[in-house]
Structures are given as C-alpha cells and as structure tokens.
Amino acid sequence: MPQPQPAICRSCLAEFHAEPSAMLRCPECGNPRVLVHDELFDLSIAHMDCDAFYASVEKRDNPALQDKPVIIGGGKRGVVSTACYVARIKGVRSAMPMFQALKLCPDAVVVKPRMGAYVEASRAVRKMMDELTPKVEPLSLDEAFMDLTGTQKLHGHPPAVMLARLVKRMKDEVGVTGSIGLSHNKFLAKVASDLDKPRGFAIIGKAETPDFLRGKPVRMIWGVGPAFQASLEKAGLRTFDDILRWDRRELHERFGGMGDRLWHLARGEDYRRVSTNAPVKSISNETTFFEDTSDPDLLDGYIWRLAEQVSDRAKARDLAGRVVTLKLKRANFTALSRRLSLRDATQMADKIYHTARGLFDQVSDQGPFRLIGVGLSDLIPAQAADLTGDLLDPQAEQRSRAERATDSIREKFGKDAIVKGRSLR
Amino acid sequence: MKISIERAALLKAVSQAQSVVERRNTIPILANVLIEAEGEAVSFRATDLDIEVVDKTLAQVERAGATTVSAVLLHEIVRKLPDGALVQLTDDGASGRLTVEAGRSNFSLATLPREDFPVMATSEYTANFTASAVVLRRLFDKSKFAISTEETRYYLNGVFMHIADAEGGKVLRCVATDGHRLARIDADLPEGAADMPGVIVPRKTVGELRKLLEDDDVQIAVSVSETKVRFATPEITLTSKVIDGTFPDYTRVIPAGNTRKLEVDAAEFAKAVDRVSTVSSERSRAVKLSLDEDRLVLSVNAPDSGAAEEELAVAYGDERLEIGFNAKYLLEIASQVDRENAVFMFNSAGDPTLMREGNDTSAVYVVMPMRV
Numbered sequence: 001m002p003q004p005q006p007a008i009c010r011s012c013l014a015e016f017h018a019e020p021s022a023m024l025r026c027p028e029c030g031n032p033r034v035l036v037h038d039e040l041f042d043l044s045i046a047h048m049d050c051d052a053f054y055a056s057v058e059k060r061d062n063p064a065l066q067d068k069p070v071i072i073g074g075g076k077r078g079v080v081s082t083a084c085y086v087a088r089i090k091g092v093r094s095a096m097p098m099f100q101a102l103k104l105c106p107d108a109v110v111v112k113p114r115m116g117a118y119v120e121a122s123r124a125v126r127k128m129m130d131e132l133t134p135k136v137e138p139l140s141l142d143e144a145f146m147d148l149t150g151t152q153k154l155h156g157h158p159p160a161v162m163l164a165r166l167v168k169r170m171k172d173e174v175g176v177t178g179s180i181g182l183s184h185n186k187f188l189a190k191v192a193s194d195l196d197k198p199r200g201f202a203i204i205g206k207a208e209t210p211d212f213l214r215g216k217p218v219r220m221i222w223g224v225g226p227a228f229q230a231s232l233e234k235a236g237l238r239t240f241d242d243i244l245r246w247d248r249r250e251l252h253e254r255f256g257g258m259g260d261r262l263w264h265l266a267r268g269e270d271y272r273r274v275s276t277n278a279p280v281k282s283i284s285n286e287t288t289f290f291e292d293t294s295d296p297d298l299l300d301g302y303i304w305r306l307a308e309q310v311s312d313r314a315k316a317r318d319l320a321g322r323v324v325t326l327k328l329k330r331a332n333f334t335a336l337s338r339r340l341s342l343r344d345a346t347q348m349a350d351k352i353y354h355t356a357r358g359l360f361d362q363v364s365d366q367g368p369f370r371l372i373g374v375g376l377s378d379l380i381p382a383q384a385a386d387l388t389g390d391l392l393d394p395q396a397e398q399r400s401r402a403e404r405a406t407d408s409i410r411e412k413f414g415k416d417a418i419v420k421g422r423s424l425r
Numbered sequence: 426m427k428i429s430i431e432r433a434a435l436l437k438a439v440s441q442a443q444s445v446v447e448r449r450n451t452i453p454i455l456a457n458v459l460i461e462a463e464g465e466a467v468s469f470r471a472t473d474l475d476i477e478v479v480d481k482t483l484a485q486v487e488r489a490g491a492t493t494v495s496a497v498l499l500h501e502i503v504r505k506l507p508d509g510a511l512v513q514l515t516d517d518g519a520s521g522r523l524t525v526e527a528g529r530s531n532f533s534l535a536t537l538p539r540e541d542f543p544v545m546a547t548s549e550y551t552a553n554f555t556a557s558a559v560v561l562r563r564l565f566d567k568s569k570f571a572i573s574t575e576e577t578r579y580y581l582n583g584v585f586m587h588i589a590d591a592e593g594g595k596v597l598r599c600v601a602t603d604g605h606r607l608a609r610i611d612a613d614l615p616e617g618a619a620d621m622p623g624v625i626v627p628r629k630t631v632g633e634l635r636k637l638l639e640d641d642d643v644q645i646a647v648s649v650s651e652t653k654v655r656f657a658t659p660e661i662t663l664t665s666k667v668i669d670g671t672f673p674d675y676t677r678v679i680p681a682g683n684t685r686k687l688e689v690d691a692a693e694f695a696k697a698v699d700r701v702s703t704v705s706s707e708r709s710r711a712v713k714l715s716l717d718e719d720r721l722v723l724s725v726n727a728p729d730s731g732a733a734e735e736e737l738a739v740a741y742g743d744e745r746l747e748i749g750f751n752a753k754y755l756l757e758i759a760s761q762v763d764r765e766n767a768v769f770m771f772n773s774a775g776d777p778t779l780m781r782e783g784n785d786t787s788a789v790y791v792v793m794p795m796r797v
Binding site: 342343355358386387389390392393 | 575576577578602603605606673711749751775777793794795797
C-alpha cells in the first residue's frame with residue numbers, strides 16, 4: 001500500500017496528504033494542478049525562472065499580441081533576445097540571428113526591447129521574493145535563487161506553498177508567469193525549474209537525486225558551454241554516469257577546480273550558498289549594426305557610446321575594472337575579441353574608450369563587422385581606482401574632471417542634457 | 426659533426442640560447458638552437474626572429490658540421506649532467522638525431538636541418554662604439570624597472586637609448602617610462618657614439634643583455650642602426666630589432682620647477698615604506714607622506730585591514746605637504762639609490778615628483794602621485 005504523501009494545490013494553495021495518482025484533484029477546489037512529493041514540505045532551495053519574460057511583459061501591455069508569436073530583439077539584423085512560447089513552437093530560440101528566426105516563423109511580431117518596462121516588472125517580482133526570504137540571489141532580471149530554509153515558522157506554511165503563492169501573485173499582480181524548481185541545492189533547483197516549463201513547478205528530492213541524474217547529459221550543468229562540453233566529450237564524459245566512473249583526483253588533474261565541481265555535481269551535491277549579493281563579475285554592452293560596416297568613424301562612435309554605457313553602469317554600482325575587452329563579430333559570424341589589462345582600474349568612459357579604441361586599431365582591418373561590444377571586468381570597488389595620473393597624458397586629468405562634471409549635469413537634467421559630439425556619429 | 430665540450434661552457438651557451446627561444450611558438454625550428462662546429466670553436470645560435478644570440482666557445486672539434494636541436498631539451502639535459510663532465514655531441518647527418526654523451530649517460534635528440542634555421546639579416550650599423558660592462562649595467566639596471574608592459578603604447582615597452590644634451594655636454598642616455606614613473610640615466614659619451622640614432626631597446630633584449638654584463642672587466646662592442654642594435658663580448662653576440670615607434674618627448678615630463686626639497690636616507694626610507702605598506706591591501710598600495718619641518722610621517726590607511734604609521738627624521742624646510750604614492754613605486758625608486766641620500770623634489774599633491782641621488786643629476790626619476 002503506498003503511503004499518503006504531502007501535497008499542495010497550486011490553485012487554492014490547500015495543504016493535504018494524498019496518494020500520488022494521475023487522477024488526483026484538490027479536495028478543496030477540485031483543481032487538477034496538484035503537487036505531490038515525499039519531500040515536498042522539507043525542501044527549501046528554489047530557483048524561479050520567468051517564462052519568456054520580455055515577451056510576457058509585451059503581451060501583458062499589448063493584449064493584441066496575446067496569441068501571436070512574439071519575438072523580442074533589435075530590428076531585422078539583431079538577434080533574438082526572447083521568443084514567446086508560440087514562437088518557440090516554430091523553433092525560434094534566444095540568441096538566434098533574427099533573419100533565421102523570421103525564416104522559421106515568418107508571421108512573428110518583432111518587438112524592440114523596452115528595458116524600462118522589464119526592469120519595472122522585475123523589481124515588482126523581486127519585491128515579492130524578498131517578502132519570502134532575505135536570501136534571494138538574482139541571476140538576471142527574470143530568474144533568481146531563493147533559500148527558504150527556516151521560513152516555515154515565519155510564514156506558517158512550508159516553502160513549497162509560499163513558492164506556489166509567489167507564482168500565483170506574479171501572474172495576478174505583475175502579469176507574468178514563472179516556473180519554480182524546488183530541491184535541496186542550487187544546481188538541482190536550477191535544473192528543476194527547467195523541467196516543467198512554462199508555468200511549471202518541479203521537485204527533485206534528495207532520495208531520488210541519483211536516479212534523476214542517471215543518464216543525464218553533463219551539458220545540463222549551468223555554466224557548461226559548448227567549448228567546455230567539447231573538452232569533456234574529448235575525455236569521454238557525456239553523462240553524469242561517465243563522471244561517476246572517474247575518481248576525484250583524475251577529474252581535478254584534468255579540469256582543475258571545475259573537475260572538483262563535476263565530481264560533486266555528478267553525486268547531486270552542490271554546497272554553494274544562495275548569496276544575496278553575488279558579486280558582479282563583469283559589465284559589458286554590445287550592439288549589432290543595421291548593416292555590416294568597417295567604417296572606422298562609425299565604429300568609433302559605437303565604441304564611444306558603448307564605453308559610456310559600460311562606464312555608466314560601473315559608476316552606478318561604484319565599481320571599476322582593470323580589464324577592458326573589445327568584442328567584434330565579423331559579417332560571417334566569426335567572433336573576435338581583444339582584451340587589455342590596465343595597471344590602474346578605471347570606471348571612466350574616457351579611459352575605457354581610449355583602451356577599447358586602441359584594441360580596435362589592432363584589428364580594424366578584419367572587417368566588415370556586424371556586432372561590436374565593450375566590456376569591463378576584474379572589478380574592484382571604485383575608491384581604489386583611477387588614483388594615479390598619467391605622466392605622458394597630462395590632459396587625462398582634465399578630461400576626467402570634465403567627465404565627472406558631465407555626469408552631474410546628466411544626473412540633474414537627464415541623460416541627453418549633454419553628450420559628446422563623438423557619440424553623434 | 427662531432428665535438429667534445431666541457432659541461433660548464435656548454436651550459437652557459439645553451440642557457441643563453443634557451444632563454445631567447447620563444448616558449449610558445451608555432452614554428453618548430455624556432456624552438457631549436459643551431460649548433461655549428463668549425464676549426465676549434467662551436468657556436469650556438471638561437472632566435473625568436475626579433476632577437477638573435479650567438480655564443481661562440483672553444484671546443485674539441487673532431488668533425489666539423491652543423492645541426493639544430495631543441496634548445497630547451499638540450500639545456501635541461503646539460504643542466505642535469507654532473508659538474509665537470511665532458512660532453513660529446515655527435516650528429517651523423519643521416520639519422521636525423523643528435524647524440525649527447527657524458528659519462529654513462531646517453532641521449533638521442535631529434536634534429537631539424539640547419540638550412541631551415543633563420544639567420545638574422547646583417548645590418549649596416551651607423552654607429553659603433555665600446556662601453557664597459559659597468560657603464561651599460563648602470564644605464565639599463567637603473568632604468569628597466571620603469572619599462573611599460575601596456576601593449577597599447579608599444580613604444581614604451583623598452584628602454585630609449587639615445588644621445589642627449591646634458592649640462593656638461595653630450596651624454597649617452599637611457600630613458601624608460603610607463604606613464605606612472607620615469608627613469609632617466611646618463612653616462613659619459615663613449616667615443617664614436619655621437620652620431621648614434623636613438624633606439625628603443627625592447628624589454629626582452631634588455632633582459633638578455635644583462636647576462637652579458639656580469640663581468641666588470643668586459644668591454645662591450647655596441648653597434649646601432651635605425652632598426653637594429655648589437656651588443657657583443659668576445660664570446661657572445663646579441664643582435665636585436667628595436668621597437669619601431671617614436672618615444673614620446675620625455676623632457677616635458679620631467680618637472681623643472683619643483684622647489685620643496687626632502688632629503689632622506691634612502692635605505693631607511695625604503696624600509697619604512699615597506700613596513701607601513703604591509704597593512705595595505707594588495708590592490709591599492711597607497712602610502713601617504715606627511716611632511717613638516719624636518720619630519721616625515723608615512724602612513725597607510727586600509728579600511729579593510731588596518732592602519733600603520735611611522736615617523737622618520739629627515740631634512741625638510743618647506744611648507745607642510747601631504748602627498749600619496751603607490752608604495753611599490755616608492756620602493757622601486759628608493760632602491761635605485763646606492764651611495765647618498767635620496768632627494769625628493771615636490772611641487773603639490775597632484776604634480777609629478779622628482780627624485781635623485783644627492784645632487785647627482787645623471788640619474789633622475791619622476792613618479793606620479795596617487796590620490797589618497
């Protein structure tokens with residue numbers, strides 16, 4: 001005889017015990033959206049991932065789009081930043097070039113991203129998560145880890161109920177849907193949120209972890225990109241079972257720190273904490289052109305604007321970086337990137353621009369380009385940056401004072417109150 | 426080719442060769458050293474296409490010939506052979522192997538044909554002069570710490586060696602800077618150097634050159650053209666391309682109007698800087714100098730780790746001044762002072778500071794202050 005297991009109704013949030021069955025309905029409201037799991041009331045690490053977040057916001061704000069395939073992205077030549085589930089059925093994916101997406105789904109409505117609206121929706125969702133637990137680790141605008149350990153007494157309900165309530169509130173109050181992954185660590189929570197998308201709620205319990213991982217591909221691990229996957233495959237590591245056959249030392253020797261992590265993950269272990277202030281590792285901005293170009297003046301204008309955007313973001317967070325990266329994509333989609341370590345970390349647009357411009361000069365003959373990006377990494381607190389002037393560039397100090405003055409004018413009168421002529425190119 | 430050579434002589438030659446060859450190169454022959462035996466001498470030649478070093482040494486040549494073999498491998502082997510061993514290098518030409526024999530050890534190394542080895546084109550040198558190892562050592566040792574590693578300003582990735590006008594007439598001068606500090610070192614003009622074109626000697630060449638300057642008594646033959654520079658001892662010839670760029674006008678950078686003079690025992694000063702900077706975080710090693718009548722207080726305030734302060738008796742007679750520097754920069758310039766007190770000339774907390782040894786203007790350093 002199977003024992004009754006903890007269960008909740010995702011619709012009316014009723015808590016009860018039931019035997020798992022396909023026909024199960026909520027005893028209170030009769031809704032079939034019922035979660036039953038042995039460890040349902042014990043698990044407390046969650047990952048929340050909004051479903052096609054940008055597209056959901058667009059559909060919310062423009063009901064005419066409701067049943068249409070919607071793609072968010074920058075114009076005909078950009079890439080897909082988000083595709084709604086209608087468009088995903090046709091095979092459209094994030095990061096796919098727009099022309100390819102439109103070939104797959106010619107009747108798609110392409111919407112230019114309205115970051116302001118997404119940030120606002122994201123803030124509203126974040127506020128709701130903050131009410132559940134102080135331990136919220138946002139990964140981006142539309143996804144976050146939450147650690148609800150020890151919150152049951154406070155809320156009077158187990159985490160699973162609070163999470164079900166969260167997605168319900170998100171739908172009712174913000175108008176976006178999300179999927180929840182609930183497990184006993186971050187790795188599995190993240191994997192779980194993807195199992196049942198959209199509007200999903202998936203659970204991976206401790207007891208079932210080894211069974212769950214058996215035969216699953218290693219690319220499931222967040223952070224294992226195509227390149228690392230290729231080197232794993234070279235070593236004969238395709239699934240978690242393959243990793244289990246290696247001993248820890250071998251993995252470490254071959255893959256360093258990542259090897260240790262693989263060893264743990266293959267056993268369903270992940271000891272990382274949900275950290276509220278995950279440090280920002282890098283700041284970068286990029287843009288895809290309407291037409292491929294190798295025009296140095298035009299590109300120079302882009303480099304300046306990107307440097308300024310990166311600098312604005314760094315200043316907003318009181319960060320400075322030591323490494324400036326320039327990224328280019330050629331017309332044939334091959335990527336090119338150059339980086340330079342500065343002796344002194346900076347957050348100044350002028351310094352970022354001059355460094356990126358120097359990097360660009362090394363590769364300017366390899367155009368035409370379709371995309372350009374500027375990034376800042378190896379970040380440190382701003383008070384330890386831009387401390388030493390340059391003997392050979394005495395004007396740098398003046399330019400930096402001018403930039404600070406410009407910043408304060410823009411703060412008062414708006415972003416466009418004062419711009420560099422260079423940015424108009 | 427068949428030669429016998431003493432281990433010490435062989436080790437010296439191959440260690441110079443293996444430091445020139447590029448560690449990560451894609452052209453296999455560039456990892457090799459070219460060994461040429463003729464008469465009573467063997468020469469070892471290595472290059473990275475920018476620098477070429479040839480070390481000629483006496484050996485017992487039984488059969489003349491030439492071959493190339495991995496410089497790093499040969500160096501590793503010779504290094505591990507016992508001191509005083511007699512090493513025999515044999516290449517029969519047909520097997521494509523070089524045999525290295527010493528005592529009971531026997532190695533067989535893969536070779537590449539000598540014809541594939543790129544020999545640097547000879548240059549028309551416009552100036553030839555000789556300078557003692559002591560003079561060159563001073564010029565480069567005291568300037569090389571300021572060489573920049575930033576690739577965007579590639580023309581700063583070396584020491585600018587040129588002829589300049591100083592107070593007492595023309596001098597041979599070396600200048601290096603990375604924008605934060607600058608070193609300007611002068612030496613008496615050697616005979617025949619007056620028409621030398623100014624050249625930027627790359628960082629790696631400066632490092633290789635240093636190995637030629639160990640012996641005080643050696644005279645170095647220096648040859649300079651617009652594109653190349655050559656330094657030669659009787660045994661070793663180091664030829665290098667120079668950096669193709671224009672060194673910036675450094676004269677504008679050297680402050681002439683700084684009037685606030687601080688005189689301090691360089692060694693005491695360096696030790697104190699080193700001590701107080703212990704508490705500062707690695708990333709912003711700022712040291713504050715607070716100057717008052719004959720009194721210098723060095724202080725570091727690192728919010729995360731702590732604070733430190735140390736007072737030094739100094740000679741200072743000007744207005745109070747507070748100025749910050751990167752501790753590493755202060756230590757580096759203070760360590761250049763050999764005999765006398767360090768003399769610092771300040772202007773304001775935002776202006777470049779000048780440092781020299783006593784009243785000697787043949788070695789002058791400039792360092793940019795840091796906001797503290």
